[in-house]
Amino acid sequence: MVSRRALKITMIVLTVIGLGVASYLTYVHYSGIKPACSLGGSCEKVQTSTYSHLAGVPVALLGLIGYVSILALLLAPESELTRFGTVAVTTIGFGFSAYLTYRELFSIHAVCEWCASSAVIMTLLVVLAVWRFLLGEPLRGEGAAAAGDGRRDAGSSLGALRP
Numbered sequence: 001m002v003s004r005r006a007l008k009i010t011m012i013v014l015t016v017i018g019l020g021v022a023s024y025l026t027y028v029h030y031s032g033i034k035p036a037c038s039l040g041g042s043c044e045k046v047q048t049s050t051y052s053h054l055a056g057v058p059v060a061l062l063g064l065i066g067y068v069s070i071l072a073l074l075l076a077p078e079s080e081l082t083r084f085g086t087v088a089v090t091t092i093g094f095g096f097s098a099y100l101t102y103r104e105l106f107s108i109h110a111v112c113e114w115c116a117s118s119a120v121i122m123t124l125l126v127v128l129a130v131w132r133f134l135l136g137e138p139l140r141g142e143g144a145a146a147a148g149d150g151r152r153d154a155g156s157s158l159g160a161l162r163p
Contacts, residue, residue, distance in 0.1 A: 007131065018121040025115075037112070073085045100115060
């Protein structure tokens, strides 16, 4: 089974990658340059479509804000509230990404590989966030075992260390 620490680190790495994608797309939007795209202009078609803004705000910027929020929740002291907040924000991000992917496929008829990669990242993040939330609170002493001690007595509810 994957440790809570490895799960959290994986989520942080995915979030930082998503932050990079959203930062790039936000930069592309505000600088007015064409996005790098191997699909022959599909990214530009998506980035300049009517669906690239929500209430006048670029969706790339909304993605950037979303990834920053997820990172802040992951770096905050772990509690049931921060784990639930991570589930909430990733669920909203996943739903919005699903909507935008639908629009790419059925309204714009073009796929932006940057947007698709962000949708995959958000899908992974929501699955991991739910998994992390369902794991619940670590047992007392689990932090010492996760830090490399490895001698936690799995049968003890207090997580006492063996000699």
